[in-house]
Structure formats: C-alpha cells, structure tokens
Amino acid sequence: MTADPLDITSVQEADLDAVTALVKVLQWPHRREDIALFMRLGTGRVAKDAAGTLLGVALWWGFEPAAARLGLVMVSPDVQRRGIGRRLVEQVLADSAGRSMRLLATEAGKPLYDTLGFVAVGACRQYQGIYAGEPEDDAGIRAARSEDLATITALDTTAFGAGRAATLRVLMAAGRTAVLEDGAGVAGYAIERDFGRGTVVGPIVATHDADAIRLFKALARPGFVRVDTPVGSDRFPAHLVAQGLAAAGADSLVMVRGTWPAPAAGARIFALSSHALG
C-alpha cells in the first residue's frame, strides 16, 4: 500500500506566504495583508505534497450560532482536476459540521459545490473602477465610535442572518466606519478599507437604496474602488455606474448548504466586505 502523498492539515500563520503566492498565480487581487486578515478571523485547511509544497487552500469563518462562510478556495493550476479541491472542501465541511455554510462560487467552483449539497440562492456582482469623488459630508451620517459596535452588530445581524461581532470589530479597526442615523437611531452603517488594488466599500447595510448611496458617498475615496453588491437592487448599482464604476467579470453565485438563519425584515446588505466574509 502506498502512503497518501497529499497532506490535508490545518492552515497555519506560517502558510501565509504560500497562500499569497497562490493568490498571485490565480490573479486574484488580494494583498498579503488582506489574506492575513482572513486567516486571523477564520481557520481552514491546506493541502500539501510530500515535500511540504502548498497545493491548495480552503478557509472558513464561523458566525454565531450556527452559520459559516467558506472562501479562498484555491488549487494550484498545475494540479487542478485531481480531486484536491473536493478533499479540501469536504474536510472543511466536516470541520464545520452542524453549521449552515454560505459562499460565493466562481464558475470553476460551482460544479464542486453542486455535488456537495450547496444550492444557488442569488448572485453577487462586482463593480470597480476609478472613483473621482471625495467623501461627502452628510448631516445624517457620522463616523462610528467604538461604543457603536454593539448597535452596528445588532443591525448587521438583522441583514446578515447571524451575529458577526468579531469580524466587524476587525473590519472597523482596519478601515473607516460610518453610521447613518434617523430619528429612531442607527439605521445603516458602512465600512471602507484598503483592499486589493485600491479600496473596498462594504459592508453597506441600509434599508433603502437612497441610504446605501449616502453611505457610499460619505466614505468612498478617490482612486480605485471596488463594491461587491448582491444582485437585486437597481438604484444603488446605477449610482456606482454613474460614478464611473463598471461591472467586472461574471456574476458570482451565492450558494448555501443547510438552512441559513433568515434575515429579519428591514435593513439589508447592499455591499459585501469581501467575497469571503460576506
């Protein structure tokens, strides 16, 4: 009997450089620090050959009480189609057993997720481009303070479906957060941070397109801006296009395995923090 030449182990901080190198090979935009943030917030598996060379990775992030997201699923191009992606994802599903799992699937990833019980529930469109505007003052929008975290998390949970305070705390520390207040309190929030080729505006959580647009205008800085927005609303993406951003690449499928906690009525997600974290 021959030993299994593939080692599927838990991802470690020491894998960061190899994961970053694989991201570059696949021409994904993430910087080393973007991947470090993902790894700090989550866990996952790497596939290595007998010499310890990284061949693939799959990360996941758990959210209270029973939800998780899967992301950064990559296999080195020279060893794709040999079952490595399937083994990585199957292992992550075993590691996260009991949780509903959500992800954004590329065209290449979809056949794998189809066979593992994921179903498509929507789509996400990436807008990007050079933004010429400056952050705009808005009397109803202010910079978030650290004591806003609980309120922001509560609002986010109604839109996301599961509590993700730890993720939001790290994203808020990494970027700039704005809260939109109406007469009744905080009615929306957004975070902008450095990511990939420039900056990303997301999450944006609001009740109406008009408020999502106000939050975008309050935070977006001139330069390369990316926004990942669930397909469904019209006015918010139309505003992005009017500002010089354009849809990039094919839409990604939103896929879910198990029963994702139902969001409450009211605020919804107009932009994701990233494909990985949602």
Ligand SMILES: CC(C)(COP(=O)(O)OP(=O)(O)OC[C@H]1O[C@@H](n2cnc3c(N)ncnc32)[C@H](O)[C@@H]1OP(=O)(O)O)[C@@H](O)C(=O)NCCC(=O)NCCS
């Ligand atoms: C998607 C990806 C991770 C799959 O990893 P992999 O090791 O090549 O996949 P596997 O060999 O385990 O194949 C899994 C299944 O997907 C199918 N599949 C894999 N790549 C495919 C492709 N490019 N097109 C169509 N089907 C594909 C295979 O038929 C296979 O099914 P089978 O086991 O019944 O034969 C890999 O192709 C990759 O890194 N792609 C680029 C990055 C990416 O798109 N990641 C997905 C993010 S959601």
